[in-house]
Amino acid sequence: MSVRLERMIAIDAAIRSGAFPDVRSFMQRFEVSERTIRADLAFLRDRLNAPLVYDRARRGYRYTDPTWMLPSLLVSEGELLAFFLSVEVARRYLGTAFEAPLRKAVEQLASALPHKLQVDMGQLARHYTLQAGAVAEADPLLLSILFECIRECWSLDIRYFTASTGERKRRVIDPYHLFNVRGEWQVVAFDHLRGQFRQFAVIRIEEWRVLKDRRFTRDPTFSEQEYLRTGFLAERGDTAEEIVIWFDAYQASYIRGRVWHVTQQVEEHSDGSLTLRFQSGALGEIRRWVMSFGRHAVVKAPETLAADLVAECEATSQRYHGAHS
Secondary structure, eight states: OHHHHHHHHHHHHHHHTTOOOOHHHHHHHHTOOHHHHHHHHHIIIIISOOOEEEETTTTEEEESSTTOOOOEEEEEHHHHHHHHHIIIIIIIIIOHHHHHHHHHHHHHHHTTOOOEEEEEHHHHHHHOOOOOOSOOOOOHHHHHHHHHHHHHTEEEEEEEEETTTTEEEEEEEEEEEEEEETTEEEEEEEETTTTEEEEEEGGGEEEEEEEEEEEOOOOTTOOHHHHHHTOBTTBOOSSOEEEEEEEOHHHHHHHTTSOSOTTOEEEEOTTSOEEEEEEEOOHHHHHHHHHTTGGGEEEEEOHHHHHHHHHHHHHHHHHHHHHHO
């Protein structure tokens, strides 16, 4: 149901735009057969009573009554959940290689919500969207290959670009786990070059070759949760330290109520400010995160991170003064 809902809304929007779309354009867009698209158009015309006609002069479909709207349909909460997740998550984050298994998982999740509700599809199309931000577009084929290597325990020979040094090096990795942070895919893998577990940004894997004759044995002591526990957002931290950050009353309103880290503790203050505490070793990522709040956040611990932020703020101030002198 969720897949067809997606197509119905998209087909309606394309026709309503006045672009005179044809069957082939819908086939290419949804990667389905001609039979499927013609069935969708027939459903739209015959079951939903859409004033749909084929304009031979413009070689595409249009509505004879532009004021017609998609009717409300009776769908379950599960179907609605499946629609929201499959449309936005599958299309924006996973790519075509992961779409089928994700949709199956979404449908299983949705089946647990049996209650019915009315959904106005026209309103949904106009008033719902998701802004993904600066999403790093990972190669769907590479994501699929990494998933297969994790499942089959195949090593991967890669050429990797390290952004911090500007170097490109060949590495052999044993992929263990994929995770997504703010739209960017990371793979946790055992790095044979360093002899330890590391994480790699998928978009910086420039070349790869699956070593199907080189199956690795998973380390039974490795835990994805423990590996990521000392990190913060997209950065891994080797040794966890206590992080203490104070947020003023203005910024506290945006900080409270969110889980920033699995170890976090929040201390509220009478003036409306709050102190956030958690354990992490990803000081570089935390520094960048804190700086995004400007004067509304102050690092109290560790001292090394606080001193680093002071130096960074002073250097930033000097650069601004230099630019305007």
